[in-house]
Amino acid sequence: MNGVHDMGGMHGFGPVEVEQNEPVFHWDWERTVYAAISGPMRRGIFNLDAFRRGIESMEPVHYLRASYYERWLETIISNLEEQRVLAPGELDGRIVDLTANPDLVVVTGRPPAARLAMLPGFRRPALTPARFAPGDAVLARNRHTAGHTRLPRYIRAKRGAVHAYRGCMVFPDSNAHGRGEAPEHVYSVRFEAAELWGESGGRREAVYIDLWESYLLPAEER
Amino acid sequence: MNGVHDMGGMHGFGPVEVEQNEPVFHWDWERTVYAAISGPMRRGIFNLDAFRRGIESMEPVHYLRASYYERWLETIISNLEEQRVLAPGELDGRIVDLTANPDLVVVTGRPPAARLAMLPGFRRPALTPARFAPGDAVLARNRHTAGHTRLPRYIRAKRGAVHAYRGCMVFPDSNAHGRGEAPEHVYSVRFEAAELWGESGGRREAVYIDLWESYLLPAEER
Amino acid sequence: MAKFHSTADPYIVSRVRALESLLMEKGLLEPGMVDAVVARFENDTGPMLGARLVARAWLDPEFKRQLVTDATPCLEAFGLNGYDLLVILENTPDVHNLVVCTLCSCYPWQVLGLPPTWYKSPPYRSRAVLEPRALLAEMGLIVPEAKEIRVWDSSAELRYMVLPERPAGTAGWSEEQLAALITRDPLIGVALVPTPAGAGPA
């Protein structure tokens, strides 16, 4: 998805602003949001790729205005609603109830059965040999899917060289949409700044990025 | 400038929403803003390219939230302040004055001397022969300037074919920054959707775009 | 719709009022100038000139040849003198043209008046170049797969207007009758000129 979240190479956001002695969390609600993902994820209600997809699907101004944990809150809610763990209107109804009765007692329920037998971690056994090896010249695909992807715009259609093999891993473009883990080989690929940014690229600068095999073509093809 | 204004190819903004029987202006203030550019422009206080630069320089969330004529308002103010026609704080001071005294009588002043002898229109005599001709294969430069440009991101580093010669015209990348008109030849260039968007591009689709000569290289060079 | 819509936010209104009074004080805006500048758009809001150019082109092959080659003399025939930046894009059975400005909202206001809000909105600007066929289908225009779509991104000072195909059922119509049939959207490329209600085959 070519969204505002895909920020690599953008201008206009101003200087980096550093908060001195920043606390781990600024507000109690941020702690709650941080902890709220673990139950649903352990039960297989949504995975990390769907979590990221939910953030990227926020309306662009909302995304840019939202703080980091506001984005988490949005994607937790939208994923729970997609998966019918929250019914339409259920959250708003509870806000109304809690406003009317701030001391509302919540009965702790029993956890639902796990939805998916989610495998731990991201590494998976490889079913095919790796197509590329360190040193290979590769071309990133020029693919503009409306769905979730981890191939950012600034890398597409650029030529690089495989730096290292990273293993076989769950494929986000599939897993984020509930279409299965579809694991693929992952490579660290080096792109020279001059290739990415042309005359605007710095000298003696390069970007290394981890790319799934289907994001890549041998550099000869185009 | 790689800003949020450079929207070609973005996802996530939703469907096109059509207002039925839309009026020419929705509010009186929009009429005023529309008319407010003509005096300063005729006096050479800012030009159309600087006007566009001012819009693109808006903070990204502000840009996206602002309506069309709000953006005009912002760039008129920022250009007038850059050019010291409005002093720092002068506008805010006037807001305060008008709030205190809504019937404040404004004396119509005499127009300032023209700053620049602005030539009418955008066409200029060519000082050099055109480098390209219809049919030539060209490559758009991969240039990521922080300044104003009319070479959008989705065209950069893509190959196209010159469709038509458009004449020699004022160069926005220079004119927007007060660095002179620096006119260049302009060409209409055709880019196939498959070149721009790879496998995501539609069949039998192409984009035609007008590009200044220095945005282009012969397609052999890279 | 509110998302990309205009507003009467009091802060904006107060800034405009302050700007207006400062511009008048500095001699950069004269009393009455606002009304004068916007009058032509408010009194002649539609794509009047564009519609007339198209109607004449449908009736007069020589005018059409001139219009698509160099529109300047054709504009002069309708009283718009010295404007040499308009390019007319002819739709054919094989080619459909669509106009956009991805970087801002450039639009042929000399012939179509001021652009509608949707033309200036992020959805239209972002999608027209990436997925024109899907976008047009959403807007109600199905362009057959066999037909090429040419999207014109108005990046320079050239301005583009589409010369749509003449609909069936208009044989024998006068220039005035045809012009009255032609609305704004077909001249941008997001619609076709409709076949008149009750018309038989052309």
Place this chain on the structure above:
Amino acid sequence: MAKFHSTADPYIVSRVRALESLLMEKGLLEPGMVDAVVARFENDTGPMLGARLVARAWLDPEFKRQLVTDATPCLEAFGLNGYDLLVILENTPDVHNLVVCTLCSCYPWQVLGLPPTWYKSPPYRSRAVLEPRALLAEMGLIVPEAKEIRVWDSSAELRYMVLPERPAGTAGWSEEQLAALITRDPLIGVALVPTPAGAGPA
């Protein structure tokens, strides 16, 4: 700073409270779980593990060789078992490494704790890959033109931590002394480990 900052907006707080109560009702959040989950970050807020890895690597060439080749056994030596996604990037006189995540905010929290807000902000995410040298200079780190900058965009589940150069003036220091000198920023690549105040040449 407010632009990218956190908020206590009452609407957000009310949504979080409602979500929390619904998750508890559905058995997806247990009482006490919030405190338990965030405890490790609140009690161990700094880049403790990262600093210890670096300090040991500075003192033990074999540990360092292992760390930059495959960090997993080194992590096990410090009690973090089975984590095989960390990659250590060694700074040298010729190469400076910098970590970013342009698409979201991936960060090696296993060794550095939770990321600071600036790391997650649009300015850092947008500029680190396009103009790292200018960005670092703004942040107070001048990287000489002769030194290569390698920017690591954390697009997959691999996580990156920089192994900074050992500063002068620390000869003979213990692992604990060295670890105490190492703060978060050099491990992301936006600063150097400082030469201790009052230190002579190494």
